[in-house]
Amino acid sequence: MNAQFKKGVLELIVLESVRQRDMYGYELVEEVSKVVDVNEGTIYPLLKRLTNEHYFETYLRESTEGPPRKYYHVTAAGILYRDQLEKEWMQLSERVWKFLRQNMDTGT
């Protein structure tokens, strides 16, 4: 997939994933990788940024496999932001789809 596409939509995917349930970093990377093939290095900075912008809040939870894991939880502001992103994404994809269909119809 085009890297620019992924970059634009990655925030939405991450927000939606964490909205479904609280996740820790590695889990989130795996979850996002199911949707888009993404470089793992880009997820953590994104998480940091979203946390710094108060869209996520973090807490520690003990783990049986090692040290406590840092879980990310989406805040109310994060949910609003996610909804806004979703709306924009739907509008964009719909317009692009219409444009492509129109051109296809005209071509045929």
Added chain:
Amino acid sequence: MDKKEFLSGLEQSLSVLEEDELRDIISEYEQHIDMKVARGLTEEEAIADFGSFQELTAQLLEAYHVRADYAAGTGRKAGDGASRKQVWAAGNEKGAEDKWSSRLWKGVRETVFCVKGWLRWMKEQICRPFAGMLKGPDKEKAGMAEEEPKWETGSPVLGGNGGFREDGQERIRLPEDSRGVGRKEGGMNRRRKMTERDGRGMMEQTGAAAGRGMRALGRGIRNLWNWAAGVIWWGIRAAWNVCWILFAMFGVVFGLFSLFVIGVLAILLMEGYPLVGVTVGCVGLALCMFSAAGLGGTMMVKLRREPGPKRPEPWSWKPEPGVKRPEPGSWRAERGPKESEPGSWKAERGLKQPDLRMRRAEEEKPEPWSQEPEPKRPEHGPWSTREAGAQERKPEEGRRELKVVDSEFGQKKNILERDPEIPGQNRRESGRTGRTGEERTESDAGREAGQDA
């Protein structure tokens, strides 16, 4: 590149960040690598999945609104003390300048730095003509051969190998503009560099060193002057204030004395003495004296104290082992109120304050509610549950309470943890309607957005 090198490189590259944040990031990456290793990958493979190290650090710094090319602009390493100081100073420059002691210390440091630079430059100038005499050409050549450029992996440290660096097994071509960023002094063979340089290069180097020294000297003088100006201004202000304090005291004392005289005159007046004019004069004098006292009080120059940022409430901080309390005046304290605190943007927008439930949970801590049966939960989704939780927050059976230190202000929170051993508990229902993610429609999203608003 193995895990240790990667983490040390990351630490070095992100050293402009606060220590706690840095530890947090390092531990997260360490955990990630450990998990990958536990699943059968090697450390190198796990690190390679992160992609370009430079991009990674740049993105991390960007998340904190720190310029990734800051070190490139100054010609220093990101972890260099001076550049770090500048980054910090960018945040609290105003606050730092208000302190004379810090300005004095800054000036002394700059001056020492300047003197050291000049001494180094003079030493180089003196020793340069004798460099060839001390070691012959063959010996010099041998020295060149044995001292290969040293590479530092895992950090944007570059050598003179055409902009390549060694990252474990492969060499990665770096962009042109990043060459020379964070180059370590002494990483290359100094004599080799000197022999390769022509006269023009030496002149340029000498000029640059002299320029650096002059700039440092200028900075030192400027800081000392600032400090001296601050002291003079403090003296003038103190003298001014003392004068007005004395004036006000004079007014108060004479005003009280006038009141006493008025009282005496009033008694005499009642006994029939003709002292009406004197009494009225004394009343006027008393008014004048008290007015003078008021004037003296208002004319004093007060220290300008701007409304400072809200610091974490006393209740929110309890010392936690291994966690530093944010210092007053630090950028952490100056970031303003947290989203859940009164006065924050969130409170202004009328949004829910999730920390309230944390406080209530903390207050209700002694109650043995964890032994009670599971309370009846509302049928709707977790969004409504969260709102209801602000009123009465009781954990379900199988949940545990965790004390968590928030990364923003070091505030202590109680988190209700779901027991991972109970299947399905960690799975939160999707959406506020209680349906799964696939069932959630666009109309639901619109309705929820309306509720949020």
